[in-house]
Amino acid sequence: MATDDTSTTTTTTRTVGTVRRVARTIARLAGDFLIVTCWVVFLTLVFLETAWPGWSFYLLLVLGIGLYVTITAAWTDSDRDQ
Template sequence: MSDSSSHSSTGSTPSGRTIRGGIGRIIADAIIVAAFVLLLTLLFLQTGWPRWAFYAALFLGVAVYVSITRPW
């Protein structure tokens, strides 16, 4: 268990290693999530999918992003 967590903390994105300190990671999160929202917005603008799908995709995306990246 401890092995797997240390593995994921070192083996995940290189940016996680280079950006030191919580603030750096929060800024990275902000930029990545903003890009994700923008992408999602453009996608929904083009396809005209319903509102519930937009918010479902938004929260699902955030949940997945949070669970696969290192905590603050």
């Protein structure tokens, strides 16, 4: 009987861990989507207002997203996910 309880507890713990990991991933993706969308909208509004050249829009877009990815990549704790 003790083996059955341990097996059930281990399975429950794994299931809860998986659900938390999936929820954390979905929240992270939603946050990333929101930040990148705000950056694109901000740049679009600035460039429509100022009529700066189009190549600089794309340059700032790529640099901004690259900087965001570089900064947020360090926030991931891979040891905790394993």
